[in-house]
Amino acid sequence: xxxxxxxxxxxxxxxxxxxxxxxxxxxxxxxxxxxxxxxxxxxxxxxxxxxxxxxxxxxxxxxxxxxxxxxxxxxxxxxxxxxxxxxxxxxxxxxxxxxxxxxxxxxxxxxxxxxxxxxxxxxxxxxxxxxxxxxxxxxxxxxxxxxxxxxxxxxxxxxxxxxxxxxxxxxxxxxxxxxxxxxxxxxxxxxxxxxxxxxxxxxxxxxxxxxxxxxxxxxxxxxxxxxxxxxxxxxxxxxxxxxxxx
Amino acid sequence: xxxxxxxxxxxxxxxxxxxxxxxxxxxxxxxxxxxxxxxxxxxxxxxxxxxxxxxxxxxxxxxxxxxxxxxxxxxxxxxxxxxxxxxxxxxxxxxxxxxxxxxxxxxxxxxxxxxxxxxxxxxxxxxxxxxxxxxxxxxxxxxxxxxxxxxxxxxxxxxxxxxxxxxxxxxxxxxxxxxxxxxxxxxxxxxxxxxxxxxxxxxxxxxxxxxxxxxxxxxxxxxxxxxxxxxxxxxxxxxxxxxxxxxxxxxxxxx
Numbered sequence: 001x002x003x004x005x006x007x008x009x010x011x012x013x014x015x016x017x018x019x020x021x022x023x024x025x026x027x028x029x030x031x032x033x034x035x036x037x038x039x040x041x042x043x044x045x046x047x048x049x050x051x052x053x054x055x056x057x058x059x060x061x062x063x064x065x066x067x068x069x070x071x072x073x074x075x076x077x078x079x080x081x082x083x084x085x086x087x088x089x090x091x092x093x094x095x096x097x098x099x100x101x102x103x104x105x106x107x108x109x110x111x112x113x114x115x116x117x118x119x120x121x122x123x124x125x126x127x128x129x130x131x132x133x134x135x136x137x138x139x140x141x142x143x144x145x146x147x148x149x150x151x152x153x154x155x156x157x158x159x160x161x162x163x164x165x166x167x168x169x170x171x172x173x174x175x176x177x178x179x180x181x182x183x184x185x186x187x188x189x190x191x192x193x194x195x196x197x198x199x200x201x202x203x204x205x206x207x208x209x210x211x212x213x214x215x216x217x218x219x220x221x222x223x224x225x226x227x228x229x230x231x232x233x234x235x236x237x238x239x240x241x242x243x244x245x246x
Numbered sequence: 247x248x249x250x251x252x253x254x255x256x257x258x259x260x261x262x263x264x265x266x267x268x269x270x271x272x273x274x275x276x277x278x279x280x281x282x283x284x285x286x287x288x289x290x291x292x293x294x295x296x297x298x299x300x301x302x303x304x305x306x307x308x309x310x311x312x313x314x315x316x317x318x319x320x321x322x323x324x325x326x327x328x329x330x331x332x333x334x335x336x337x338x339x340x341x342x343x344x345x346x347x348x349x350x351x352x353x354x355x356x357x358x359x360x361x362x363x364x365x366x367x368x369x370x371x372x373x374x375x376x377x378x379x380x381x382x383x384x385x386x387x388x389x390x391x392x393x394x395x396x397x398x399x400x401x402x403x404x405x406x407x408x409x410x411x412x413x414x415x416x417x418x419x420x421x422x423x424x425x426x427x428x429x430x431x432x433x434x435x436x437x438x439x440x441x442x443x444x445x446x447x448x449x450x451x452x453x454x455x456x457x458x459x460x461x462x463x464x465x466x467x468x469x470x471x472x473x474x475x476x477x478x479x480x481x482x483x484x485x486x487x488x489x490x491x492x493x494x495x496x497x498x499x500x501x
Contacts, residue, residue, distance in 0.1 A: 024362070032361045087254045090260060100433055100482045104452070105474045107466055108459035110439070112281045112379030174351040185247070185347045191351050195445050207446070210357040218358050226350045233349035 040215035043223065052205075056224075058118070059201040062190045063124040070129030070186050071179060075129070078137020078178070079163060083173075090140055096192040099131040104192060111197065120152040121193035121201070128189030129182040136178025140171035173243040187229060276283075283468050291469035300344030301454075308443065308451040309477075317437040320428055323379040327386025337387070347380045356442055370442045370450075377438035378431040385427025389420030399400065403416045429485045436478060 012180050016037050024212055025035045034042075034179055081088040081095075114120040148170055152162045168175070194203025209217035265285050271277045272284035283291075295301055300377070330337050360371035391418050401411040417424075443452025451470060458467035 009335060010342050012338050013343070028362045033358070037346060077274050086253070090257045094257065094261065097479060101475060101478050102437040103439065104444050105471050105478075107280065107444070108455060109471065111459070112464075114294050176381045188351045188353065191264070191354060192441060196359075204413055206354060210446075213361070215358075215361060218361065219424060222354050222358065225354055228309070229350040230346045233346060235344075 002027070013234055014093070023130050029068035031213050034219060039216050039223070040217045041221045046217070046220065047224070055200060055202055059190065059194065060117025061116055062121045062194075062201060063187055064124060065118075066125030066129060066186050066190055067151065069122065069126035070133055070182050072183065074130040074182060075137055075175070077134040078175070079141060079167065081134065082138040082141025083163075083167065088138060088142065094134070095131055095138075099135060101185065103128055103224070105190065107193065107196060110193075113226055116197055118200075121198065124193040125186045129186030132185060133178045133182040136181070137175050140174035140178070141167055143174070144170045155163055176236075176240050176243055180233065180240060183228070183232060183236060187232075191225070255397060263445040272368050280462075280464065283464050286466065288468040288472045291465040291473050295466065295469045296473075301451075301470075302450060304451050306453055306475075307449055307451035310440065311374070311438045311450070312432075312436050313369055315371055315378060315439055316432050318371070319382050319435060321355050322375070323382025323427065323431065324386050324424070326379070327390065330383065331387055331390045344380065344384055347477045352376055353438065353441060356445065360446060365446070365448055368446060370439055374438040376434050378434040381430035381434055382427040384428065385423050386420075389423030389427075390416070392423060411474040425489065425492050429489060432485060436481065440474065 014034075021036045023035045024053050028032075067236075070226045077095075103124070106127065110124045110127065111120045114123045146168060148166050149162070152166045157165065190201070191203040194201035195207050198204040202225060206221050209215075209221070263492060268282070268285060269284050272279060272287075301398045301414060325383035330340060331472070353373060359372050363369050363372070397411075397415045397419060401415055406414065439450075440452045444456050445452075447453045451474060455467055455470045455474075458464075460469060
C-alpha cells in the first residue's frame with residue numbers, strides 16, 4: 001500500500017515537472033522552449049529518422065569504446081594499487097586529486113593528442129571514467145580480509161588465478177559500484193566532448209539545434225539522453241543490489 | 247610517522263619524475279611542441295600572463311561566478327533540505343529523483359538555458375546551481391537524519407527553544423554531513439561553470455582556453471590550463487584539510 005502511494009507521489013511530481021515545463025514554455029515562447037506536447041510529437045516523428053539514428057549510433061559507439069578503455073585501465077590500475085601496498089599508498093592520493101580536477105580543462109589537450117574525430121571523444125570519455133573505476137576497485141581490494149589471500153597462498157594459486165578466483169569475486173559488489181559510477185561519468189565525458197568542436201553525436205546535435213533555434217530537437221535529445229542514462233543506471237543499480245545480497 | 251613521510255617522499259619523487267619525463271620528452275622533440283609544450287614553458291607563460299594583468303577581468307569573472315554558484319547552491323540547498331526533511335511524504339516521492347539525479351547528464355540542459363535566457367550570465371549560474379544544489383540537499387537530509395534522538399531529550403532537559411535547539415544541538419550534530427555537501431557543491435560548481443564557459447560563453451577563463459585552442463596559441467592555452475588546475479588543486483587542498491579536522495572531531499566524539 002505504501003509502495004503504491006509512494007509511486008503515485010513520484011508520478012504526481014513527474015506530472016508537476018511537465019506542468020512546470022508547460023509554464024516555462026508559456027513564458028519563454030515557442031522557439032526558446034517548445035511545449036511538452038509538440039516536443040513529444042517531434043520525438044515520435046524523428047526518433048526513427050536516419051539522421052537521429054546515425055547520431056545515436058555515433059554516441060553509442062564512442063560510449064562503448066570509452067567504457068572499454070575506462071573499465072580495462074581502471075580495473076588494472078585498481079587491482080595493482082589495491083594489491084600492492086606501497087603502490088597504493090603512493091598512488092591513491094594522486095588519483096584522488098586527479099579525480100577532483102575539472103577534466104573539461106584538459107579537453108583541448110586530449111584533442112591535440114587524439115584529434116577531432118571519434119578517438120578524441122573516446123579518450124575524453126575514458127579519462128572521466130577511469131578514475132572512479134580505479135579508486136573504487138582499489139578500495140574494494142584493500143577491504144578483502146587478509147585470510148582470503150593466505151588461503152590463496154596455501155592453495156599455491158598463481159597471481160593471475162589469485163586475481164580472477166579470489167580477489168575479484170570478493171571485491172565484486174564494490175567494484176561494480178565503481179563500474180556504475182564510471183558509466184555515468186564516461187557518458188558525461190563523451191557528451192561534453194561532443195558538445196565542443198564536434199559534428200557528430202547527440203551532444204553535437206544539441207549544440208547544432210541551439211544554433212538553428214530548434215527547441216524541439218534540443219528537448220528531444222535531452223529527453224532521450226535522460227531516459228537512457230536513468231534506465232542504464234537503474235539496471236546497473238539492480239545488478240549491484242543482487243551482487244550485494246549474494 | 248616515519249613511514250608516512252617515506253611514502254610522501256616517494257609520491258613527490260614519482261610526480262617530479264613524471265613532470266621531468268614530460269619536460270625531457272618536450273625538450274628533445276619526442277613530443278611535438280604543437281601538441282604539448284614543456285612544463286617549464288607552461289609555468290613561464292603563466293607567469294608572463296599573470297604579470298601582464300590582461301587576465302584579471304576573466305579571473306574575477308570566472309572565480310566570482312564559481313563563488314556565486316557555490317554560495318547559492320549551499321544556502322538554497324540547505325534551506326530546501328530542511329523543508330524536504332520536514333515533509334516526509336514529499337521526501338519519499340523525491341527519493342527516486344535524488345537517486346538518479348547525478349546519473350543523468352543534467353549539463354545537457356545548458357544549451358536549452360541559453361535558448362531561454364540568451365548568452366548571458368544567467369544560463370551559467372542556473373546550470374551551475376542545478377549541478378551543485380542537489381548534492382547539498384542530499385547532504386542536508388543525511389545530516390538531519392543522523393542527528394541523535396537523544397538530543398531532543400537534552401533540549402527538553404535544558405528547556406531550549408526551537409531556535410536554540412537547532413543552532414546549539416542539531417546544527418553541530420549535522421555539521422560533518424553538511425560539510426560533505428559544501429565540499430561537493432564547491433567542486434560541482436567549479437566543474438559546471440568552467441564547462442559552461444568552455445562550451446559556449448561570451449567570456450571567462452573556460453572561454454579563454456577554448457579561444458586559445460582555436461587560435462593554436464599553445465603557450466596561452468597551457469598557461470590557462472595550468473592556472474585552472476592550480477586553483478582547483480588549492481581549493482581541493484583547503485577543503486580536504488577542513489574535512490580532516492571534521493573527521494578528527496567525528497572520531498573524537500565517538501571515542
